[in-house]
Amino acid sequence: MSKLIYLVPLFPLLGFLLNGLGRKYLSKTVVSVVGSGVILASFIVSLLIFLEVKEPGFTPQIISLFDFIHVAKLNIAFAFQVDQLSSLFLLIITGVGFLIHLYSSAYMKDETEPHFARYFAYLNLFVFSMLLLVLGANYVIMFIGWEGVGLCSYLLIGYWFKNDEYNKAAKKAFVMNRIGDLGFLLGIFWMISQFGSTDFSTVFAGAAETPVKILTGITLLLFIGAMGKSAQIPLYTWLPDAMAGPTPVSALIHAATMVTAGIYMVARSNIMYTLSPVTQTIVAITGLATALFAATIALKQNDIKKVLAYSTVSQLGYMFLALGVGAYTGAVFHVMTHAFFKALLFLGAGSVIHAMHHEQDIRNMGGLKKYLPITHITFLLGCLAIAGIPPLSGFFSKDEILTASFLKSPAYYILGVLGALMTAFYMFRLYAMTFLGKFRGTHDQEHHLHESPAAITIPLIVLAILSVAGGWIGIPDVLMKGGHRLEHFLAPVFAASTALKTEAHELSHTMEYLMMFGVAAIILVVIGLAWNRFSRYEKTSAQETGIGKVLENKWYVDELYDAVISKPLLWLSAFLKNFDKIFIDGIVNGAGKLVQYSSRQLRLVQSGQVGSYILIMVTATILLFIIQFFWKS
Amino acid sequence: MMPVNYYLFLSLTLFCIGIVGVLTRRNAIIIFMCIELMLNAVNILLVAFSKMQHLAAVAANPASAAGTEAQLFVFFIMVVAAAEVTVGLAIIVMMYRNIHSVDINFLNRLKH
Numbered sequence: 001m002s003k004l005i006y007l008v009p010l011f012p013l014l015g016f017l018l019n020g021l022g023r024k025y026l027s028k029t030v031v032s033v034v035g036s037g038v039i040l041a042s043f044i045v046s047l048l049i050f051l052e053v054k055e056p057g058f059t060p061q062i063i064s065l066f067d068f069i070h071v072a073k074l075n076i077a078f079a080f081q082v083d084q085l086s087s088l089f090l091l092i093i094t095g096v097g098f099l100i101h102l103y104s105s106a107y108m109k110d111e112t113e114p115h116f117a118r119y120f121a122y123l124n125l126f127v128f129s130m131l132l133l134v135l136g137a138n139y140v141i142m143f144i145g146w147e148g149v150g151l152c153s154y155l156l157i158g159y160w161f162k163n164d165e166y167n168k169a170a171k172k173a174f175v176m177n178r179i180g181d182l183g184f185l186l187g188i189f190w191m192i193s194q195f196g197s198t199d200f201s202t203v204f205a206g207a208a209e210t211p212v213k214i215l216t217g218i219t220l221l222l223f224i225g226a227m228g229k230s231a232q233i234p235l236y237t238w239l240p241d242a243m244a245g246p247t248p249v250s251a252l253i254h255a256a257t258m259v260t261a262g263i264y265m266v267a268r269s270n271i272m273y274t275l276s277p278v279t280q281t282i283v284a285i286t287g288l289a290t291a292l293f294a295a296t297i298a299l300k301q302n303d304i305k306k307v308l309a310y311s312t313v314s315q316l317g318y319m320f321l322a323l324g325v326g327a328y329t330g331a332v333f334h335v336m337t338h339a340f341f342k343a344l345l346f347l348g349a350g351s352v353i354h355a356m357h358h359e360q361d362i363r364n365m366g367g368l369k370k371y372l373p374i375t376h377i378t379f380l381l382g383c384l385a386i387a388g389i390p391p392l393s394g395f396f397s398k399d400e401i402l403t404a405s406f407l408k409s410p411a412y413y414i415l416g417v418l419g420a421l422m423t424a425f426y427m428f429r430l431y432a433m434t435f436l437g438k439f440r441g442t443h444d445q446e447h448h449l450h451e452s453p454a455a456i457t458i459p460l461i462v463l464a465i466l467s468v469a470g471g472w473i474g475i476p477d478v479l480m481k482g483g484h485r486l487e488h489f490l491a492p493v494f495a496a497s498t499a500l501k502t503e504a505h506e507l508s509h510t511m512e513y514l515m516m517f518g519v520a521a522i523i524l525v526v527i528g529l530a531w532n533r534f535s536r537y538e539k540t541s542a543q544e545t546g547i548g549k550v551l552e553n554k555w556y557v558d559e560l561y562d563a564v565i566s567k568p569l570l571w572l573s574a575f576l577k578n579f580d581k582i583f584i585d586g587i588v589n590g591a592g593k594l595v596q597y598s599s600r601q602l603r604l605v606q607s608g609q610v611g612s613y614i615l616i617m618v619t620a621t622i623l624l625f626i627i628q629f630f631w632k633s
Numbered sequence: 634m635m636p637v638n639y640y641l642f643l644s645l646t647l648f649c650i651g652i653v654g655v656l657t658r659r660n661a662i663i664i665f666m667c668i669e670l671m672l673n674a675v676n677i678l679l680v681a682f683s684k685m686q687h688l689a690a691v692a693a694n695p696a697s698a699a700g701t702e703a704q705l706f707v708f709f710i711m712v713v714a715a716a717e718v719t720v721g722l723a724i725i726v727m728m729y730r731n732i733h734s735v736d737i738n739f740l741n742r743l744k745h
Contacts, residue, residue: 607741608740608741609738609741610737610738610740610741611656611659611737611738614655614656614664615656618652618655618656
């Protein structure tokens, strides 16, 4: 079956071509059937491949399609790698991706036909790029997908291109990603000069004999790429702005594709990171800082999608924390559970926005519980899952990350728990302000409130089930012997890193229970606080003051970047423009003007007086003679 | 046998007369005649030098014909000058037909 791996990215590519080229001729029904159908087909193939990979004794396979680059000794094949990690990501991407496509067919139905088809074409291309990224058997193929998702995010964030703000957001996402991509690209170049190849197998095999300094350099450059793509400090600001795109796109970017690319890349290169402790520490600290920083911002945001966006940044921080402390399985586990509940939350938010007629400010919502019962229940489950309430999926993945960080350093653990508490607080602030209390919108909006159609609620229900049950494949040993099936499944991918792990000290069972349920209990208390405080939220005109104002303005990071980077660059470009206009153009125009002026003066010599011509002729002849005779030697 | 200096002075005088005439007169025909004068001043010079060369060569070797080429040149120059005169006079005739004058100061039409 894994011979048919090329079908997985091929289907979305076909869907992209069909919808993209036929956008003027196809009806909306055809477009949505094609768009969703190709992803479903990919999902089925992925599932079959997964079942094959799951069999014991499966060895990773590399399926080479054709020679991509062949220069001297460097040989880069267009090859796909089928193993545990990629097959798991295939399932997440195509599975969650399909649900989002299905949802989109109802959510976007107000668009005109060519734009509807354009939307689906972009969406398919997005999934195609992401599949290429996770399937590539070397860093170059991965990089193609890497750039592809960057491009598609640009296209989709700027989908409503008539709005200038949205275009700016799209541009911001693209530029931020490019900064990271440069790091990634340099990392690949260094890799080629060091290993003479970009194949995963060659690079990882050679990593052990490589000096740590070089590995640190390569891994740091790759990590810069991951920072851009996975929205870590300092390159995270594009992700909250990416909310300009349609809501299902946000779900796709945040859950199934794009931002998990960085996690995947680091997890794939795990052996190089394990061999370089410096990079690991940087990854862990960046992740932790991002997790906390984004969580504080999320506390005070009032846009339903912005809260979720900062929550994603924060959760991605957790994943990097896990990667940094060497808990690769934990990171991949959290990617998976996060894909379920974040897709659920975004799609739920989309359903709310749909019902509220494009109102996104939670201060104008409230009391939606009785109008949107299905959305409400699923959204609540999503919130519980992300907050980490047992036995929902978020609990298990977050617990694994926190336990692993405790083993590395208690400081990581305490800060991580702090972040988790903030997560619980802002998620339930969001939930309470949206669904509880009484309705605060206009009378007109209240009149039109309605539950969304089945194409929207079905994905919500499926994702809610996954958010609840998705964590059960990773139950820690202390609760159920052999319960962590994901770890066993992924063990071959991380085998080399696991073998290098030195600290073998295990936590005592009591300690582990205490950490697990102690944290869960505190989280419950925090949820109670948020619930109590925001379910009775009243609209006030009072402005935030002090730290609240700073948080509401996102720590003024955008303003800071603007002042430190954008403004000086604009000044420089204005200066260069003037330099070009005055100096460079001056030289060019001056040369022309000089010729014109001097020829105008020379013209006067041609007076038309034959006598003067003859005089000049004779004088010149005499002059020539004089030169000839007296000047010669 | 006259010394060659006499010929030189004659030729120089004629040439200077020609130049002064060309520079100072405005009548196209006079200018034309002055040009012919300069041409013939050169011809005289050529013949004089030729004769001088030839005499020197004969003194050494009575059978020698060296130095006579310049005299042939003079014939060629006269033939070409005759052709040139016809063209020049034709131009002057056309000029008179057009502007009813042979004053070269009226020859500045191209400027306007």
